[in-house]
Structures are given as C-alpha cells and as structure tokens.
Amino acid sequence: MLRMLHAVAALLALALVPAAQAAQKEREVSIGLQAAITSIDPHYHNLSPNNSLLLHIFEPLVKRDANQKMIPGLATSWRAIDDLTWEFKLRKGVKFHDGTPFTAEDVVATYKRVPNVPNSPSSFATFTKPIVETRIVDPYTIIFKTAAPHVLLPSDLGSVYIVPKAIAEKATTEDFNSGKAAIGTGPYKFVEYVPNQRVVMKANYGYWGGEEPWDKVTFKILTNAAARVAALLSGDVQMIETVPTSDIAKLSSDKNFNLADKVSNRVIYVHLNQRDDKTVPFVTAKDGKPLDRNPFKDVRVRKALSMAINREAIADRIMEKKAVPAAQLLPDFFYGTSKKLKPPKYDPEGAKKLLAEAGYPNGFAMTIHGTNNRYINDDKIAQAIAQFYSRAGIDAKVETMPSSVYFTRATKGDFGYMILGWGTESGEQGSSLRSLLATYDPAKGMGVTNRARYSNPEFDKVLNDALVTMDDKKREAQIQHAAEIVMNDVGLIPIHYEVSTWATVKGLKYTPRTDQYTLATELKPTGK
C-alpha cells in the first residue's frame, strides 16, 4: 500500500502545474515534517525528531554546527582540568522565556531531573550518568567530576537541553506538552502542541543569538510522503524534509522550488551474524544442507561479500544519487574518520576467488533480511544486493519486514545477513565504533548494538585506549587506527551514507545539516 503511495507521489510531481501562490504571510512559515513529535518534554524521549524540534525552544550547553562540530551553546567554553574533571564556563546575560536569568543552578537542576522522568521510553540519563559530582564555582562556572575518564562529556551534554530550575524540580511531561513548562532559552517560544498534528512556535525577540527571520513557525506532521509533497506543491507549507527520491528529479527541474541536500550521519550497513562458530541462521549450502562451520567467521568470506556489492550502482540507480558509497561509519570529514579507508571496489570475480580460497568454490545459499519501512528505499537495496551476490555465485533470497517486527528479531540474533542503519548523533566515530563493533558487553556499554556479536580483541584494545585519551589530536589518531583495523577486517559491511534532502518554495533557502535536523533557524529568505 505505502509503496503504491510513493509511486503516486511521483505522479503528482509529474503534473506540469505551477505551484499555487504560497499563502504565506510575511515572516510566517510552515514546515512539513515526516515523523511525529512524541513530546515537548526535552528529557522524556531521546528521539531524533524530538531533539531536532525542541532545539528551537531549548538549548544545551554545547551546540553543533551544520557538520555536527561542537560549538558554544549555553556554555561559552569548556576544558578538561584533569582526566576526571571538566570545567564549563556559562554564557552570561541569557534569559529564559519567562524572564528568569540562566545560571549554573539551572544546569544542576536539569541534570538532576534527567534520570527521573517517569515512564520515559528512552532516557537521556545515558548522557548525564558519567557525572558523579557537580560543583558550582560561581553562577557562570560549573565543575563536573566523572568516575572514569570520559572524553565525550561535552558531546554528551550537547544532547541535554537546559530548563529553568523551578521547572526542572517540579514539572511533569504533561506540563511541557500543555505549554505550562515549555520554557527554555531558545530562539522560539512554545505556542501549541497537538500530538501527531502540529507544533506552533513564535519568535523569542530577546534571544541572545540575535533576531530570527520568522515571527511564527508552524511544524505540520505529514508522515505520508505523497501528502508532504502535495502540501509543498499547493503552497500549504513552504518547506518539507525528506523529499521522496522519486520526486527529486521533478522538483529540481521546477523553477518554483529549491532543493537542498547534504550527506547525513546515517550509514546503511550489513551485520554478519557471528554468534556461533558452527552455524548461522538462514545460511546453508546450495542444496539446503547445513554448512560445517559459520562462513561469516572467515574474514575472506566477509571481504568477498563486501566487494561483491556494487555500491556505485545502488547510489546511482536506486537512490537517485541521494547516497554516497561508504567505507566506514561516517563520511570522512567527521572527527575520528580515516581518509585512508575507501569504499571497496566492485569486483565479483575477486569475490568468487576469495570464496574459493575460503573453501566455498561453489558459493552458498543465504537469506538477506532487512526492513521495508525504516530507511530510504531499504527493500530495494536488499533486492539489489541479492542480485549482485548471484553474480558472485551466492544464492541469495530476500526477506523484508516492517521495523516493528524486524528489530526485535535482529536483536535476538534470528537473522544471518542483516541490513541495518545507524546515525551517529555525537558526530564522532569513536562512539559508533563502540556501539556497533566493540565486543558485546552491555554492562560496560560496549557493543550494545553489535547484533552480529563480531569480536576483535586487537580492535577492542585500540578503541578502549582511545576512549580514555583526553588529548583530542591523539585520540583522533587512535580512533582512526581502530577504524582502519576493524574496516579492513570487515567487522561490518558499510553500503552507503544516506543523503538527506529538503525542498523549499522559491525565495527561501535551507542550509542543510548532517544530523538530518530540520530547523527553522536555518531557513532564510534569499532576499528580494
């Protein structure tokens, strides 16, 4: 059904019609979002669409630029005094929307609230937990102590939005949703929240960061891609996020619209189940008999599976060029990425040779599992990969399913070859290597999303050293080294980085971001 809707979205854009005159009042703008906002409470649900939207109202100590580099937010500077001590200098002269001045007390109270939000389905406590002791030196200087060296503290605190002390101490999630407690320091003030429908904001004229181009911003939740495109075409909204790939060509040739795109922090990758030495689910000999061992344990097989994929073709044909072939977990302008790593070259013959060396001259049979409603064109990617494998002598079947079913089973280890996606919100590769590829040890937070249970002691050692190195330059070199080890060992198979797209009406320009956030603060009139 949804797929048919996508097809019709293409039809819609095909229609050679001028966009209806934007019923756009001066300094008012409507933006079509693709996902629901689940709460206005900034500490209730650690979810990308929420974090993006709430950044208009609230702010963290550390903000990020369009490439996710850390920049001063409510803190003007920060430094590590020693391995276990951090000092943050806070911005002076900042006022909350209710007029109370922002001080260190608010930061302390906010961090105290974070782990105690009732019924939170995904807590922000992960970010504040490393802090074991807090000391207020003066109203604009604050010291945090951690139990172990924690180099990512500034980055982590960049995810926690500050609320006034009085609100942090008392307000419930309902108070935020109703607007009573939706008070931050951000460039926009809360006006209205209707779940699954819209969020309305108005400008905060006293904002410390200067004046914004909009008086009023309305975010409309338009989860259906065809409806989102139709809303833009008819002038009901002036910008949409996540333009369906099938509509991109039409919109970009239409003079009435501007497109903006940027490679994102989300990589689409394959995990190869290595939980068991002997067997692996859904992988057999071609005649259906079980194999004598788990082929994914052999680096030659993993290499072969990686080089048998034509990444260029997937990016060009399936993704309509809105993807960039991947060599690691983040595009190589991010912190901790290695410029030495290049996407493996497409080489089906080489793959066959490697498979033969590994003892599979005739290949084997397997089922590729993936989602069909989570990532851009996810089911088509799975089918394309299966076809590339048949050229390398592997019989591959495809089974895709909705993410509500898929992730539970993937986490249980039900699949052998699984296609997944990962967005790096911290903007540095160390945290992703740690979640996806470190040896599984959930108690220590290592390899928590390592669904393959891949394990490489050499890589673990380099990564663990990196994670406690306080010096930024030195740490970056260590993370790069760790990435090179694990990518050369094919700990996972990177496919591509998704490119996110935005479309605006003529006269507006959006500055795209790697974190896929849609921010009214980045939407500017181009001038008359």
Add this chain to the structure above:
Amino acid sequence: MLAFTIRRLGQSLLVLLVMSFLVFLGVYAIGNPVELLVNPQADAIERARATAALGLDKPMLEQYWVFLSRAAHGDLGRSFVFNIPAIQLILDKLPATLELAFCAMVIAVTIGIPLGLVAGLKPNSFIGRAIMAGSIFGFSLPSFWVGLVLIMVFSVQLGWLPPNGRGETVMLLGIPVSFLTLDGLRHIAMPAVNLALFKLSLLVRLTRGSTREAVLQDYVKFARAKGLSQRRVVGVHVLKNILIPIVTVIGLELGSVIAFAIITESIFAWPGSGKLLIDSINQLDRPVIVAYLLVIVTIFIGINFVVDVLYSVLDPRVRLGAAAAAH
C-alpha cells in the same frame, strides 16, 4: 426490550474481553516496543530501566492481568510513545474521525439512495445506465488514488481547496467540529467526498437492486392499480420496504468508515484516530492499540443496537424481544 438490552450488554462485554486478550497477544507476538523506543546507543541498564518503566518486564499474562484490573477502574493505560493516557489520545482524535465519517455517510446516503432509486425505476433509460456505469468507477478506483487526484486538481492545479489538515474548528456541545465554519468546510470537502465515494456506489447498487425487486411485487402493482400517485408508490410502498437491507448496510459501513478511514486520513493528513492506530501499530504502542480497538468495538456494538431498534421502527413485524429469543 429490557431483556434484549441486558442480553446484548452481556454479549458485548464478553466480546470486549476476548478481543482485548487477542490484541494483547498479537502485539506481544509482533515484537518488543523497547527495541523501537529506546535510543540504539543505550546500554543494558537503560534498556532494563525502559522495559520496567513500560511494565514490559513482567510475563505476558501478568501484564494482561494488570491491564484488566486497571481497565476495571476505567484506566486503559498510557501510551508508551506519548506518555499520555491512551483513552485521552483517542478521544482527542475521535471527533475528527466521527465528523469525517458522518459527513461521508451523509453524502453517500443523500446522493446514493435517490440515484439508486432512479436507476432502479428506469433501468433501461440512458440516465439509469449512466448511474450504474458511474458506480462502477466509484467501486473500482482505489481511494488513495482518487484522494491524490482530488488534491492534484483542487489544491495544486486550481488552488481552491487546502490539501491537508482540518482547518478552523468551533465548539459544538463541547466537541470541536469544523463543518460549521467556512474554512472547516473547505478542509473537509475533499476527504469526505473521497471517503464517501465507495459507500455511495455501494448504496446506488444496493438501492437499485432492491428497487427493481420491489417494483415487481404484488403490493406495488396493487398500489399502482389503485391509482396512487407515483410519488406515493415510490416514497411509501417501495422505499419503506427496501430500507431494511439498506439500513443494515449503512450501519455496518458507518462502523467501518469510523474504524478504518485510515487511507483517507493519511492522504489528507486529517487528524483522526485512524492515523493514530496505524502509527501506534508501527510503534507497537500497545496501550493505544488495545484502547482504540475497545472503543471501536463499543461503537460497532452501539451502531448495531441502533440498527436493531430501527428495524422495529421500519417493520412492525420485527420485535426486539422475539428477535433476541430466536438467536
């Protein structure tokens, strides 16, 4: 009548109980909501905390028992995703869906029955054939396609009607409705027509079939022979007699329009409860799914009850007590 009502009530409670258990079991079998809700970078402690916070750490049957005992006190649980009481989330959205459904049914009934009558009385005329041909389109064109074409023509090309949303609402007896404002009417026009199209065609065909059957009946011939006006023959003798199957179908269809207006709602971004259900299923938001289906089953039961009462009004031979006893 009283015995009938009490018996109905008992049956309804049983239906609700069985249905809630099946939905509980079904959602439990699909997957673990924590997988979708928790941030993927979360460690084991955070996962365990989230699981416990949502009450998912207990065995399935215990979770169901907790649900039942709370439901007995009128608490159907809180949405995992929104942390808002599920029933509140649904009741916030339900008026929009009810309004859309009723508007669609009004359109279908006021246009469908007269057209069906005309087609049934003059089956071989040009107009009769044209109505039947038109109804085939109404039947066979997929509603999402019609919806998108409507948007394309009336919003994108002509710019007459807004493509999505509900528009301005006013309070009517404490319920927000949009059909009383011009802006609201402009918003509801396309989705209501889109939703009505299939029902309209169904009613045309049903009315036509029944009418053709009825005009051949002896009592109609007799009425004609008596010299009654065409108007009285059609209005009283034909129409009243064919209304029983039509009322049944309208009742059933009204229920299904309320429960499953999902496609129309998502194309026109109509803030109704059908969209809420689909989103909740995708997120495995069990409290909302269960509460939603309970509400819908209750509505179905209510509609069926009204239909049964209408039977007895339309046809004096039907007695509710007797009908129930016969079952």
